[in-house]
Amino acid sequence: MESQNVKDTVRQIFTEYLSANGHRKTPERYAILDTIYSIDGHFDIDTLYTLMADQENFRVSRATLYNTIILLINAHLIIKHQFGNSSQYERSYDRNTHHHQICTQCGKVTEFQNEELQRAIESTKLTHFCLSHYSLYIYGLCSKCARANKRKKKNNNHKKEK
Amino acid sequence: MESQNVKDTVRQIFTEYLSANGHRKTPERYAILDTIYSIDGHFDIDTLYTLMADQENFRVSRATLYNTIILLINAHLIIKHQFGNSSQYERSYDRNTHHHQICTQCGKVTEFQNEELQRAIESTKLTHFCLSHYSLYIYGLCSKCARANKRKKKNNNHKKEK
DNA sequence: GTCAGTGCAAACTTTTTGCAACTAC
DNA sequence: GTAGTTGCAAAAAGTTTGCACTGAC
Numbered sequence: 001m002e003s004q005n006v007k008d009t010v011r012q013i014f015t016e017y018l019s020a021n022g023h024r025k026t027p028e029r030y031a032i033l034d035t036i037y038s039i040d041g042h043f044d045i046d047t048l049y050t051l052m053a054d055q056e057n058f059r060v061s062r063a064t065l066y067n068t069i070i071l072l073i074n075a076h077l078i079i080k081h082q083f084g085n086s087s088q089y090e091r092s093y094d095r096n097t098h099h100h101q102i103c104t105q106c107g108k109v110t111e112f113q114n115e116e117l118q119r120a121i122e123s124t125k126l127t128h129f130c131l132s133h134y135s136l137y138i139y140g141l142c143s144k145c146a147r148a149n150k151r152k153k154k155n156n157n158h159k160k161e162k
Numbered sequence: 163m164e165s166q167n168v169k170d171t172v173r174q175i176f177t178e179y180l181s182a183n184g185h186r187k188t189p190e191r192y193a194i195l196d197t198i199y200s201i202d203g204h205f206d207i208d209t210l211y212t213l214m215a216d217q218e219n220f221r222v223s224r225a226t227l228y229n230t231i232i233l234l235i236n237a238h239l240i241i242k243h244q245f246g247n248s249s250q251y252e253r254s255y256d257r258n259t260h261h262h263q264i265c266t267q268c269g270k271v272t273e274f275q276n277e278e279l280q281r282a283i284e285s286t287k288l289t290h291f292c293l294s295h296y297s298l299y300i301y302g303l304c305s306k307c308a309r310a311n312k313r314k315k316k317n318n319n320h321k322k323e324k
Numbered sequence: 325g326t327c328a329g330t331g332c333a334a335a336c337t338t339t340t341t342g343c344a345a346c347t348a349c
Numbered sequence: 350g351t352a353g354t355t356g357c358a359a360a361a362a363g364t365t366t367g368c369a370c371t372g373a374c
Contacts (some may be wrong), residue, residue, distance in 0.1 A: 024348050024353060045338080061356045066339065080243035085364085086338060101291050121284035121298070127274070129263045134285070135299045143290040153203035153298070186328060186373050207363080223331045228364065247339085248363060 007037050010077055013093070015073035031058035032068045036078060042088040044111065045069070079133060083109060091132045092133070100135070103142035105149075110142070168256045169199050172239055175255070179237035193220035194230045198240060204250040204271065207231070241295060245271060254295070262297070265304035267311075272304070 014033055018025050035041060035052055036043070043051075045065055052060055060068075069089065072078045076117050081088040088109075097118050098111040141149065176195055178188050197214050198205070205213075207227055214222055220232075231251065234240045243250040245264050250271075259280050260273040283296055303311070 026348070026354065027358090028355070041262075062338095063340080064355060067354080101288065103291075104294060110291075114286055117282055117286050120279055121300075124276055124279050126263065126300065129265075129272075129300070130303045130305075130308050131300055131371080132266060132302040134301060136296065137299075138283075138288065138291070138293055138296045140288075140294040141292045143292075144293050184328090188329065188373070190330070221331095224363095225332080225365080226330055229329075 007034060010037055010091075010093050014072070014075055017071070017077075018086065021074075023071065028058065028060045028064050029068050029071070032060060033077065034071065036072070036089070037093075039091070039143060041111075042081065042090050044086045044088050046086065046094075048089075060144055063129050076132075079080060079135070083107075083137065101136065101138045101142070103145055104139050105141055105145040108144075110155070169196060172199055172253075172255050176234070176237055178231070178241060179239075183236075190220065190222045190226050191230050191233070194222060194227065195234065195239065198234070198251070199253055199255075201253070203273075204243065204252050206248045206250050208248065210251075223299065238294075241297075243297060245269075261300065261301045263302070263304070265307055266301050267303055267307040270304055270306075292299065313320075 010033060011030060014029070015025060017023075018029070031052070032048075035048065035055075039048075039051070045062065049062055049065060052058060073080055077091065077093055078089050079092045081100070083100070084107055095109065096113055098113045098139070099117065101110045101112060102108070117136070119137065172195060173192060176191070177187060180191070194210075194212070197210065197217075201213070207224065211224055211227055214220060229311075232241065232276055239253065239255055240251050241254045243252070243262070245262070246269055258275055260275050261279065263272045263274060264270070279298070283298065
């Protein structure tokens with residue numbers, strides 16, 4: 001789907017959500033949705049704030065960002081993650097299901113897809129629970145940090161031998 | 163394994179970790195480890211602080227709790243979760259692998275086990291990444307909230323009909 | 325004796341809240 | 350016109366940091 005089509009579609013979904021829940025269709029809300037759907041990958045509130053402040057887009061306050069984010073989560077247009085210190089968000093419409101690898105050393109987050117895993121999770125029978133979405137976070141060492149550690153260990157051994 | 167045995171074992175693991183990394187074996191650190199290993203399920207810093215302040219155990223400051231928690235994570239004796247506002251922790255030694263269901267409405271977190279799912283995740287081939295541990299969070303509605311919503315919807319329909 | 329670790333309070337970061345002004349309906 | 354929204358600033362909540370003191374080694 002083309003980028004503009006996606007933006008139009010999510011705007012429509014958002015409009016329906018706002019109407020259905022008696023919320024107003026303010027220009028701020030649409031500007032925020034538009035900006036979010038022009039970001040690839042994760043973002044936090046501060047990044048979004050700066051992005052909207054810098055570009056000619058639209059100037060909105062942090063409070064409005066937080067308010068709108070809640071609406072967008074409820075409208076299933078974005079999902080929230082909590083790795084690291086601040087909350088991270090990502091758009092959820094027209095994006096492939098993916099999982100997250102988080103390096104416990106440098107904090108780097110990478111995404112990966114795995115259909116088999118996806119199937120396994122989605123076909124899990126849950127008791128007393130109605131699934132909406134899920135997040136799988138895999139923690140460990142990225143190749144860069146693993147290599148750095150190896151080198152460090154080697155150096156330490158050399159020191160000891162002296 | 164008996165509770166006391168577990169506590170002895172983790173204390174030993176912690177001792178080895180501290181020695182290996184040139185950290186001191188302070189009474190505060192062991193008191194914190196002991197308290198954590200007498201808690202079932204999740205806890206946050208504040209809960210731990212209150213628990214240790216109330217009981218005769220040992221009085222430690224929040225700063226020390228944060229410091230020690232980091233050591234315990236690195237020693238693989240506890241793992242960190244980030245649902246809701248504050249970070250949650252749980253002991254990881256001698257506890258069954260489990261996944262988390264989080265109600266998006268009331269925030270309640272429940273654990274469940276599923277060996278098939280566990281196998282699927284653990285057998286996933288990762289590229290450029292060395293797995294240490296993982297967390298699967300399933301979001302949705304708990305049965306209580308799902309029922310409450312149904313009732314609410316019904317009432318709204320009745321109102322509209324008037 | 326030395327320096328890592330501790331307690332305390334202050335600082336910092338992220339998020340929430342109260343309130344006056346604004347505007348979508 | 351009115352009530353839901355916005356922006357701002359203040360407050361709250363969670364975590365980190367600086368510093369003097371303590372105690373493990």
